[in-house]
Amino acid sequence: MKFELDCRGLNCPAPVLKVRDAIEQEQPTSISVIVDNDAARQNVSRFLEHRHYQVSFYHQGADFIVSASNSCAVPEVEVDAVGVSPNAALPGTKKIMVLVTSSNMGHGDDGLGDMLMFNFIKTLKEMGPELWRVVFVNSGVSFVSEGSEAVSVLQVLVSLGVEVTACGACLAYFHLLDKLQVGEVTNMLEIVTAMKQADSVVTI
Amino acid sequence: MNDAIIRLTQTVKGSGCAAKLAPGDLDRALCGLDLPVDPNLLVGLERADDAGVYKISDELALVQTVDFFPPMVDEPFSFGQIAAANALSDVYAMGGTPRTAMNIVAFPGRTLDISILRDIIEGGLSKMREAGVVLVGGHTIDDPELKYGLSVTGFIHPARILTKKNLQFGDLLLLTKPLGTGIVTTAIKAGFADKELTDRVTLAMATLNMAAAEAMAGFAVHACTDITGFGFLGHLAEMVVDSGCGVLVKSREIPHYSEALQWADMGLIPAGTYNNRNFRGAFVDFADSVSMAIQDLLFDPQTSGGLLIAVAAADAEPLVAALKARGVGCAAIVGEVVAKPFGRIVVE
Numbered sequence: 435m436k437f438e439l440d441c442r443g444l445n446c447p448a449p450v451l452k453v454r455d456a457i458e459q460e461q462p463t464s465i466s467v468i469v470d471n472d473a474a475r476q477n478v479s480r481f482l483e484h485r486h487y488q489v490s491f492y493h494q495g496a497d498f499i500v501s502a503s504n505s506c507a508v509p510e511v512e513v514d515a516v517g518v519s520p521n522a523a524l525p526g527t528k529k530i531m532v533l534v535t536s537s538n539m540g541h542g543d544d545g546l547g548d549m550l551m552f553n554f555i556k557t558l559k560e561m562g563p564e565l566w567r568v569v570f571v572n573s574g575v576s577f578v579s580e581g582s583e584a585v586s587v588l589q590v591l592v593s594l595g596v597e598v599t600a601c602g603a604c605l606a607y608f609h610l611l612d613k614l615q616v617g618e619v620t621n622m623l624e625i626v627t628a629m630k631q632a633d634s635v636v637t638i
Numbered sequence: 639m640n641d642a643i644i645r646l647t648q649t650v651k652g653s654g655c656a657a658k659l660a661p662g663d664l665d666r667a668l669c670g671l672d673l674p675v676d677p678n679l680l681v682g683l684e685r686a687d688d689a690g691v692y693k694i695s696d697e698l699a700l701v702q703t704v705d706f707f708p709p710m711v712d713e714p715f716s717f718g719q720i721a722a723a724n725a726l727s728d729v730y731a732m733g734g735t736p737r738t739a740m741n742i743v744a745f746p747g748r749t750l751d752i753s754i755l756r757d758i759i760e761g762g763l764s765k766m767r768e769a770g771v772v773l774v775g776g777h778t779i780d781d782p783e784l785k786y787g788l789s790v791t792g793f794i795h796p797a798r799i800l801t802k803k804n805l806q807f808g809d810l811l812l813l814t815k816p817l818g819t820g821i822v823t824t825a826i827k828a829g830f831a832d833k834e835l836t837d838r839v840t841l842a843m844a845t846l847n848m849a850a851a852e853a854m855a856g857f858a859v860h861a862c863t864d865i866t867g868f869g870f871l872g873h874l875a876e877m878v879v880d881s882g883c884g885v886l887v888k889s890r891e892i893p894h895y896s897e898a899l900q901w902a903d904m905g906l907i908p909a910g911t912y913n914n915r916n917f918r919g920a921f922v923d924f925a926d927s928v929s930m931a932i933q934d935l936l937f938d939p940q941t942s943g944g945l946l947i948a949v950a951a952a953d954a955e956p957l958v959a960a961l962k963a964r965g966v967g968c969a970a971i972v973g974e975v976v977a978k979p980f981g982r983i984v985v986e
Contacts, residue, residue: 445651447828450905473912477905484904 437462441478442470442497449474450481457485464503466618468494475500488602490611490619501618529566531632532558533625534574539638551577554638555584559591566632567597569625570617575604580613588616601625644750646717647827650708650783658707658867658939660913680796681732686876687801688728688863691794699796703728705866706742706787710823710941711840714754718761718786719844724866724942725788726769730851731864731945732801734794736769741776744785758786761844769846800854800862802873805881809860810954811973814850814966815842815944817870817935818898820908825901835897843942849964850945857957858950865943868914871936871983873946874973875918878983883975887985889932893968898938902931910939923979925986936985948975 437460441449449469457465465482469475475498479489487502538547539554555577558565568591570578577584578600588598598617605611605619629635673683680699681691689703705725709717722739729736741762745755755778766773771790822839825831831839847864854862863873870892878885901907914937924933944966949957954971961969976984 446909447824447906451828471909473907473909476912477907479905480903480907481905 437465439465439467441467441474444469444474446473446477450477453478453481457482462504464501464618464624466499466501468497468499470497472498474498488619488621490602490605490614492614492616503619503621503624528564528633529631530561530564531567531569531628531635532565533635533637534568534570534577535572535637537573537576551638552584556587559594559596563595565591565596567599567628568617569599569601569620569628571601571604571625573604573608575600575608575610578614578617579605579608579610580615582615585615592616599624644754645712646709646714646754646784647712647823649746649750658910660910660917662913662917680799681801685801685803687803688731689734689790689792691732691734691796691799693796697795699794699799701729701732701734701736701792701794702790704742704787704789706744706785707941708783708785710819710843711826711836713840714757715761715764716840716844718758718763719765720761720840720942721758721786722762722765722788723844723846725790726765726771727847727864727866727942727945729790729792730847731862732792732794733798733851733854733859733862734792736771736790736792738774738791739766739771740774740789741778742785742787742789743776743778744781744783745778746782746784747780749782750784762786762788765844765846769848800859802861802863802877803881804861805877805883805885805948805975806860806950807883807975807977808951809948809975810951810971811874811885811887811975812947812949812954812957812961812969813865813870813893813944813972814847814947814961814969815845815865815940816893816895816968817865817940817943818895818938819843819940819943820869820911820938821898821901821906821934822895823941824906824908825897828906830901830906831897835895839895845942847945850947850961850966850969853957853960853964853966854945854947854949857953857960859947859953859957860950861948863946865940865946867910867939867941868918869911869937869939870943870946871922871985872914872918874983875921877946877948878921878981881975882980883977884979884981885973885983886976887936887973887983888971889928889936889985891970891972892932892936893970893972894935898935899929899931902934902938907934908939911937914939921981922983922985925984928985933985 482502487504489502491500539550599620602619678693689701693699
């Protein structure tokens with residue numbers, strides 16, 4: 435179950451207390467917290483790490499989004515499946531998950547492949563409300579990182595309710611963990627669980 | 639007004655010295671100002687010391703300082719005591735003797751009962767009496783956020799001024815109060831701290847640095863400051879800058895509240911800690927063995943913290959003994975002044 439908290443306008447220690455109350459009451463497997471100052475960003479991150487969450491953050495305008503997931507906890511598949519999560523597709527809508535495994539589309543010329551993949555991501559929104567989740571793995575994580583033209587495109591998808599996630603191990607491998615600009619960090623358990631939940635999985 | 643217990647810390651945004659403006663911001667505001675010049679001004683703004691010193695004669699100089707802040711404890715009398723002890727401390731850190739004080743008050747007259755203000759001022763007065771200081775006046779404004787403090791004037795011999803700027807190779811550094819009041823008061827605000835610890839930290843913050851200052855007399859003390867809003871490393875950095883020396887800090891020897899380390903790991907850290915680290919972090923090299931929580935402790939903004947004393951090595955142990963004999967029980971040697979690395983603080 436995914437959980438979102440708005441801690442903007444709060445001073446230390448209030449954001450930490452709000453997060454503590456939320457995770458103790460709801461026990462979410464993933465949580466994202468929006469804060470408006472760096473001290474709160476660091477304090478909330480440390481609190482979540484202390485509670486064994488994997489934590490990452492990115493900037494959203496002047497604010498910070500701290501997102502955390504707890505791979506040890508059992509994902510509450512049934513809750514998500516009936517669409518309780520605020521970002522989940524409407525009940526009854528087909529769920530399409532897109533798994534982007536590379537920064538290139540197809541084989542042949544890398545420059546062409548780059549351009550094609552960017553174009554693919556730009557066009558994804560044409561899937562409409564059935565587009566449920568876009569997951570980036572391996573060199574695909576470059577699209578959610580600082581410097582990619584795809585960041586703004588993906589931010590639009592997020593604002594439309596699409597879940598954008600990137601493999602944490604892959605971000606770490608490419609030294610991009612602190613350069614994540616859009617979406618949340620995910621892990622293999624979450625990816626596999628999502629594949630089970632999705633009505634169809636498109637791997638590209 | 640009503641019978642409900644008012645928690646003073648819940649009425650304000652920042653608390654204690656953690657409410658200080660970020661040090662970098664203050665530097666930007668003051669940088670390049672055209673200050674009046676006077677040969678009798680022995681220590682002024684450009685030195686950024688604990689208090690200003692103005693020479694009246696060859697035998698006498700005035701020490702002047704001002705300090706005020708929002709409450710970091712809930713109990714009005716204790717808040718008054720802590721604010722007064724904190725304001726008086728700057729005079730002690732210069733080696734002076736405080737003589738007169740004026741109250742500075744911002745009080746939310748529409749939301750808090752006036753009896754609370756009376757209790758705060760009573761608390762302040764109790765510390766002034768203990769210090770042998772007379773209250774000569776004050777100024778009170780109506781303000782949405784409660785703040786209290788003192789403007790203090792003291793005396794000092796012009797030849798016996800202790801500043802931050804006289805570190806000498808081989809000096810040992812002594813600290814006279816435990817670190818961690820910023821984190822602990824944040825935990826108090828969050829409802830994490832029990833009464834025993836709340837009482838212990840309140841008592842420490844309300845303790846005057848008078849006994850510690852008196853103990854220094856007769857020893858080869860070269861430099862001194864008090865630890866407040868910029869944290870241990872922030873104030874130590876002020877001593878190191880332009881001193882021609884470096885400092886080695888032994889983090890294992892630092893007196894502190896052990897609970898503060900746990901709470902630091904949980905993120906109960908005042909924003910001032912991060913400001914201090916951002917401002918002075920570049921001066922400091924931490925050994926790999928120094929945990930993040932210890933680093934936070936060393937940057938933690940202190941309210942009414944202890945004195946940080948640089949003393950000739952041969953006098954260090956006798957000074958620790960003299961401090962303990964005067965009731966400064968946690969006094970400890972926490973570091974030494976070294977030639978290399980020059981201009982830096984190494985924490986191990």
